[in-house]
Amino acid sequence: MTAPSEQVWREAVDLLARARSVVLACHVAPDGDALGSMLALGLALRARGVTVVAAWGEDPQVVPDAYGFLPGLDLLTPADQVPARPELLVTLDTSSPDRLGLLADRLQTAACVIVLDHHTSGRPFGSVRLVDDQAAATAVLVAELLDRLGVPLDEDLATALYTGLLTDTGSFTYAATTPAVHALAARLLQTGIRHDLIARAVYDTNPYGYLQVLGRACAEARLEQQAVRGLGLVWTTLPASLLSGAGVSLSDVEGVIDVVRTAREAEVAVVLKQEPGGPLRVSTRSKGAVDLGEVCGALGGGGHRFAAGFTSYDDVETTMSVLRAALDDAPHLPA
Numbered sequence: 001m002t003a004p005s006e007q008v009w010r011e012a013v014d015l016l017a018r019a020r021s022v023v024l025a026c027h028v029a030p031d032g033d034a035l036g037s038m039l040a041l042g043l044a045l046r047a048r049g050v051t052v053v054a055a056w057g058e059d060p061q062v063v064p065d066a067y068g069f070l071p072g073l074d075l076l077t078p079a080d081q082v083p084a085r086p087e088l089l090v091t092l093d094t095s096s097p098d099r100l101g102l103l104a105d106r107l108q109t110a111a112c113v114i115v116l117d118h119h120t121s122g123r124p125f126g127s128v129r130l131v132d133d134q135a136a137a138t139a140v141l142v143a144e145l146l147d148r149l150g151v152p153l154d155e156d157l158a159t160a161l162y163t164g165l166l167t168d169t170g171s172f173t174y175a176a177t178t179p180a181v182h183a184l185a186a187r188l189l190q191t192g193i194r195h196d197l198i199a200r201a202v203y204d205t206n207p208y209g210y211l212q213v214l215g216r217a218c219a220e221a222r223l224e225q226q227a228v229r230g231l232g233l234v235w236t237t238l239p240a241s242l243l244s245g246a247g248v249s250l251s252d253v254e255g256v257i258d259v260v261r262t263a264r265e266a267e268v269a270v271v272l273k274q275e276p277g278g279p280l281r282v283s284t285r286s287k288g289a290v291d292l293g294e295v296c297g298a299l300g301g302g303g304h305r306f307a308a309g310f311t312s313y314d315d316v317e318t319t320m321s322v323l324r325a326a327l328d329d330a331p332h333l334p335a
């Protein structure tokens with residue numbers, strides 16, 4: 001896939017410049033890029049006099065504590081109050097209709113759908129697709145869109161965009177962190193934002209219970225050296241009882257996989273998180289030899305090449321044997 005053509009950019013800019021009201025929707029269980037991208041675009045459009053509704057398809061919509069500092073949270077609207085027939089719907093960071101959750105039906109009822117995304121897998125949808133799988137974050141595409149709309153960056157826009165950039169690049173460490181990514185980060189910092197406080201809020205502000213959960217997760221991690229055709233697999237589970245006992249939510253434990261994935265013996269890391277009375281949320285990371293977007297896509301999920309996930313309604317044992325088989329079958333990427 002390549003970057004969006006000039007014609008697609010022009011179509012999107014024309015639609016947004018003419019719109020009187022816009023509905024913005026990001027994926028369920030939103031991360032820093034989904035939220036930051038959506039709120040930045042929402043704030044910019046509202047400043048231009050557009051009526052903006054921002055939402056994701058969960059009821060209730062709970063903003064993770066780590067993102068409580070983001071500007072524009074007042075744009076958020078409960079999913080059941082999102083207009084039934086949007087004049088213009090913009091989806092952000094969302095690779096498949098099912099990732100819109102309760103709002104997936106708006107794809108049928110909206111007069112027009114603009115898609116802003118950088119995922120490699122998923123089921124394509126939408127009429128105007130600003131999709132670039134080489135982009136480090138959806139925030140990169142939103143920044144370009146704001147430039148093309150002639151919106152100057154202010155501190156609020158920069159805070160939201162920087163949060164997306166920071167989180168989706170793994171603090172500017174993943175391979176997609178190009179010179180252009182750093183150039184955008186520099187422009188964002190020039191607005192005067194406190195990047196140190198953003199990083200602290202996102203990464204260094206955990207509830208005490210997180211330490212207990214992380215300890216258990218690491219102590220019980222399993223290393224399977226022969227898995228992934230000998231490249232190695234490390235995995236662990238976070239049972240609902242462990243999370244509730246420690247008083248932490250699913251969004252509080254997003255960072256566990258970033259510790260588990262550091263095991264040098266394993267190409268692939270997996271964390272299975274159990275919702276109380278619900279399915280398993282399976283997060284996966286690879287070091288570059290396996291396309292996990294493909295693997296998780298085949299299991300009903302999706303994501304990026306090196307970071308992806310899916311939802312499983314089976315137990316841990318069954319889920320892991322299905323995943324092991326899929327990882328054994330996955331083609332190895334060139335180094």
Ligand SMILES: [Mn+2]
Nearest residue numbers: 033093138168
């Ligand atoms: Mn993203």
